[in-house]
Amino acid sequence: MRVTIEVNGRTVSEEVEDRMLLVHFLREQAGMTATNIGCDTTSCGACTVLLDGESVKSCTVLAAQADGHAVTTLEGLTGPDGDLHPVQRAFREQHGLQCGFCTPGMIMASVSLLAHNPKPTREEVRTGLEGNLCRCTGYHNIVNAVVDASGQEVAQ
Amino acid sequence: MSIVGTRVVRVEDGTLITKGGTYVEDLRHEALTGAVHATFVRSPVAHARITSIDTSEALQAPGVVAVYTAADIDLAPGQAGPVAQPWLADGVVRYVGEPVALVLTEQRYQLADAAELVDVDYDPLEAVASIDAALADETLLFPDLGSNVAQVTGGEFDEHAFDDCEVVVTETIVNQRVAPAPLEVRGAALAWGEDDRLTVWLSTQNPQLARTIIALGLGVGEERIRIVTPDVGGGFGAKIGSDPEPVVLGWAARRAGRPVRWTETRSENLTAMTHGRAQQNTVTIGGRRDGTVLAFRLEVVQDAGAYPRTLFLPTLTELMASGVYHFPRVETSSKGVVTNTTPISAYRGAGRPEATAAIERAMDLFAAEIGRDPAEVRRTNFIRPEEFPYQTPTGASYDTGEYAAALDRVLEAGGYHQLRAEQARRREAGEPVALGLGLAAYVEITGGDGGGESGRVDVNPDGSLTAYTGASPHGQGLGTSLMMLLSDQFGIPLERITVRHGDTDEVPTGVGTFGSRSLQLGGSAVRRAAETVIERARALAAEMLEASPDDVVLDTDRGAWHVRGAPSSATVGWADVAARAGDGELSEDVWYDEGTPTFPFGAHLAVVEVDTLTGKVVLRRIVALDDAGPVVNPLAFEGQRHGGLGQGAAQALLEVMSYDSDGNPTTATLADYSFISATELPDFELLHMATPTTRNALGVKGIGEAATIGSTPAVHNAVVDALAHLGVRHLDMPATPLRVWQAINDARKAD
Numbered sequence: 001m002r003v004t005i006e007v008n009g010r011t012v013s014e015e016v017e018d019r020m021l022l023v024h025f026l027r028e029q030a031g032m033t034a035t036n037i038g039c040d041t042t043s044c045g046a047c048t049v050l051l052d053g054e055s056v057k058s059c060t061v062l063a064a065q066a067d068g069h070a071v072t073t074l075e076g077l078t079g080p081d082g083d084l085h086p087v088q089r090a091f092r093e094q095h096g097l098q099c100g101f102c103t104p105g106m107i108m109a110s111v112s113l114l115a116h117n118p119k120p121t122r123e124e125v126r127t128g129l130e131g132n133l134c135r136c137t138g139y140h141n142i143v144n145a146v147v148d149a150s151g152q153e154v155a156q
Numbered sequence: 157m158s159i160v161g162t163r164v165v166r167v168e169d170g171t172l173i174t175k176g177g178t179y180v181e182d183l184r185h186e187a188l189t190g191a192v193h194a195t196f197v198r199s200p201v202a203h204a205r206i207t208s209i210d211t212s213e214a215l216q217a218p219g220v221v222a223v224y225t226a227a228d229i230d231l232a233p234g235q236a237g238p239v240a241q242p243w244l245a246d247g248v249v250r251y252v253g254e255p256v257a258l259v260l261t262e263q264r265y266q267l268a269d270a271a272e273l274v275d276v277d278y279d280p281l282e283a284v285a286s287i288d289a290a291l292a293d294e295t296l297l298f299p300d301l302g303s304n305v306a307q308v309t310g311g312e313f314d315e316h317a318f319d320d321c322e323v324v325v326t327e328t329i330v331n332q333r334v335a336p337a338p339l340e341v342r343g344a345a346l347a348w349g350e351d352d353r354l355t356v357w358l359s360t361q362n363p364q365l366a367r368t369i370i371a372l373g374l375g376v377g378e379e380r381i382r383i384v385t386p387d388v389g390g391g392f393g394a395k396i397g398s399d400p401e402p403v404v405l406g407w408a409a410r411r412a413g414r415p416v417r418w419t420e421t422r423s424e425n426l427t428a429m430t431h432g433r434a435q436q437n438t439v440t441i442g443g444r445r446d447g448t449v450l451a452f453r454l455e456v457v458q459d460a461g462a463y464p465r466t467l468f469l470p471t472l473t474e475l476m477a478s479g480v481y482h483f484p485r486v487e488t489s490s491k492g493v494v495t496n497t498t499p500i501s502a503y504r505g506a507g508r509p510e511a512t513a514a515i516e517r518a519m520d521l522f523a524a525e526i527g528r529d530p531a532e533v534r535r536t537n538f539i540r541p542e543e544f545p546y547q548t549p550t551g552a553s554y555d556t557g558e559y560a561a562a563l564d565r566v567l568e569a570g571g572y573h574q575l576r577a578e579q580a581r582r583r584e585a586g587e588p589v590a591l592g593l594g595l596a597a598y599v600e601i602t603g604g605d606g607g608g609e610s611g612r613v614d615v616n617p618d619g620s621l622t623a624y625t626g627a628s629p630h631g632q633g634l635g636t637s638l639m640m641l642l643s644d645q646f647g648i649p650l651e652r653i654t655v656r657h658g659d660t661d662e663v664p665t666g667v668g669t670f671g672s673r674s675l676q677l678g679g680s681a682v683r684r685a686a687e688t689v690i691e692r693a694r695a696l697a698a699e700m701l702e703a704s705p706d707d708v709v710l711d712t713d714r715g716a717w718h719v720r721g722a723p724s725s726a727t728v729g730w731a732d733v734a735a736r737a738g739d740g741e742l743s744e745d746v747w748y749d750e751g752t753p754t755f756p757f758g759a760h761l762a763v764v765e766v767d768t769l770t771g772k773v774v775l776r777r778i779v780a781l782d783d784a785g786p787v788v789n790p791l792a793f794e795g796q797r798h799g800g801l802g803q804g805a806a807q808a809l810l811e812v813m814s815y816d817s818d819g820n821p822t823t824a825t826l827a828d829y830s831f832i833s834a835t836e837l838p839d840f841e842l843l844h845m846a847t848p849t850t851r852n853a854l855g856v857k858g859i860g861e862a863a864t865i866g867s868t869p870a871v872h873n874a875v876v877d878a879l880a881h882l883g884v885r886h887l888d889m890p891a892t893p894l895r896v897w898q899a900i901n902d903a904r905k906a907d
Contacts, residue, residue: 034176038339043826046339071552078174092169095791099631100172101339101389126834135339135390136631138802139834
């Protein structure tokens with residue numbers, strides 16, 4: 001079937017298998033490889049992207065379901081002149097990443113979290129990111145990064 | 157001011173936060189054009205004879221290029237400790253997840269369809285699914301071995317060892333099997349070149365070691381293998397070297413005449429990547445009622461899984477048995493047994509967390525038995541600062557330590573006495589949510605493998621710097637740390653320094669990253685190379701400045717050489733020196749193998765609340781002091797501690813890789829495995845102390861695993877402590893609500 005998706009502002013239209021997952025469409029058809037796959041049970045959130053502005057786990061969305069919609073991946077966050085998104089900047093400043101594998105999904109989930117709750121408490125950040133797993137950071141600095149990106153002072 | 161010791165944001169992050177890393181699955185290298193996709197058909201049963209394999213239907217499936225089984229493989233089998241390990245199961249399967257066949261297809265989505273059509277007949281055998289079943293030796297995994305016990309060490313115990321003790325406590329403690337579960341699963345891409353060399357892009361912690369393993373497996377010289385390590389999405393010990401799969405894939409790439417790409421699924425990863433821990437430890441601790449321990453005995457049984465490839469784990473546990481304590485008598489033994497489960501290998505700490513968990517539970521059991529505070533009992537038995545270097549009864553030579561100071565700092569920062577008062581108040585009031593305080597004092601060994609590391613430094617013609625390291629960082633931020641060290645030595649800014657690693661053609665010798673070795677050995681190697689280059693540059697600068705080499709100095713604030721005492725006169729910069737240097741004169745490649753192991757240490761306090769009606773445990777606080785000597789980059793150093801605390805707490809509270817009595821894994825997806833999330837961890841409270849080692853020029857010890865080692869027993873002890881007033885003396889990890897509730901219930905019944 002033909003699927004047409006606006007990926008980071010660019011229209012990508014391809015013939016794909018009916019069963020193709022959105023994450024594979026993004027990686028293979030759209031050439032956006034930042035979005036990673038960390039599990040097969042919708043548990044880890046490494047594949048989180050924004051679908052019409054809402055965060056989804058792209059391993060659990062068929063490409064066909066995204067037909068006619070707009071997707072933003074990590075690559076689409078950076079401004080046209082290379083300006084970092086506040087969440088990207090905060091993840092680097094607060095050391096919110098180590099190996100980097102969960103990071104694209106974690107950053108997209110954080111962008112979505114802040115869209116819904118612009119000034120979250122630390123507990124709200126933890127709850128909001130429960131569906132995104134990280135093995136490296138113990139989450140401490142990820143929480144710091146999201147609090148920082150929200151413009152609030154990082155207590156520790 | 158030196159950049160070393162200041163907080164520097166990582167150079168690695170720029171790409172990771174904008175485009176994402178380039179992991180194996182992301183490679184679009186032209187050598188991989190036309191690659192076939194690969195998947196392994198894996199055993200669904202724990203122990204069985206394979207009576208037949210029919211691949212005919214699979215071969216007819218759309219897009220199938222080849223299906224290979226053991227009958228096709230013309231390689232000598234690999235070796236796992238004392239037994240042979242076939243590349244694909246040959247007649248017998250010994251764990252759920254063991255590779256049985258390899259399927260190659262044109263497209264990725266065809267893999268699962270075709271793999272399902274490979275028809276394997278299994279004739280089940282009795283499964284050996286636990287340590288007890290293994291020790292019973294009724295069913296043998298390897299009949300030629302004559303026993304399921306693959307290795308025995310020590311065990312000649314003095315029957316009078318505890319004779320002079322007023323109190324003796326013994327307990328068998330399970331250090332449960334856990335899954336390393338890096339966020340990136342295992343993967344490889346492989347292509348034979350026209351030069352008859354195999355290039356393997358591999359998610360590994362050790363490219364040079366992987367080269368050795370794959371060359372050996374394929375029966376070719378190492379010069380014919382090139383390993384390229386792209387970004388690696390976490391390893392935690394389970395990506396050391398190479399697993400057997402890449403050997404099969406390299407063989408298949410040759411047989412099929414096509415490049416091959418392989419990425420396992422997460423559910424596959426949870427049974428087919430090695431697991432960690434999996435020990436059963438019996439502790440016996442004896443001493444006086446004043447808190448003095450006189451004798452300690454540790455009997456380790458290591459479940460090695462189906463193929464016992466890392467039997468060093470239990471002996472490392474024995475080495476570190478007595479922890480931070482000066483015990484007059486220490487006795488250890490270990491057995492490594494095989495079971496019909498996923499093979500065990502290193503996992504963050506690899507043998508040392510098990511030792512610390514055993515002794516720190518033992519100290520609490522002893523303290524509880526004599527009715528003294530666990531902090532006080534620890535303090536009574538610490539090795540004192542003036543006793544270093546300290547030779548332990550088990551053969552370790554500790555370098556430096558301030559064990560009592562570390563504990564006291566943690567107790568003070570945590571408000572230990574106030575917390576004890578609050579605990580007493582709740583108990584007095586009969587409140588259902590109990591408070592628990594858990595302590596762990598630990599020492600561990602880093603760079604304990606005894607090997608060295610390579611380091612090369614080149615001053616480039618434009619005055620920039622390129623360094624090459626045999627270490628293979630994959631999230632630790634070592635690249636930035638090495639750049640900081642070099643910037644400090646040369647006076648060259650970070651932007652003009654590049655650190656390269658991971659390609660065996662570029663860095664032919666190296667050991668890689670494990671055992672928290674990379675900074676102390678890799679950093680020392682780069683430093684040594686830098687010193688040589690700087691001395692050669694000094695001679696060149698002296699010629700240019702028409703001075704004696706003794707009279708020229710390098711101003712590291714400006715990256716310029718000048719005559720001593722005349723900083724405002726003529727200077728020469730690095731580009732000037734490079735222009736005068738002969739070919740290769742400002743390049744030095746060293747092998748640093750003088751660094752003996754170092755012994756980081758620390759103390760952790762965990763505070764938990766336990767709902768005694770439901771068994772639910774909430775980890776409220778961790779106060780941690782982890783001393784690994786001077787810190788190069790506090791940002792990366794704290795990050796390593798955070799990650800360690802998270803993984804250590806995860807083992808204490810949540811994570812376990814479970815099997816039923818038939819050897820079926822019951823936690824083999826991330827929906828079933830209790831991988832710790834942000835909601836289950838508190839903000840971490842870190843304290844700082846830096847006691848240098850005497851054993852390398854940098855004075856540094858490793859920090860990669862330390863916090864994991866301390867936090868598991870601290871959290872575990874806290875849970876038991878919360879329940880002490882209910883008569884609970886011990887319960888095994890993980891402290892899930894069910895286990896805690898059962899422990900409370902059992903204690904009530906016993907009462």
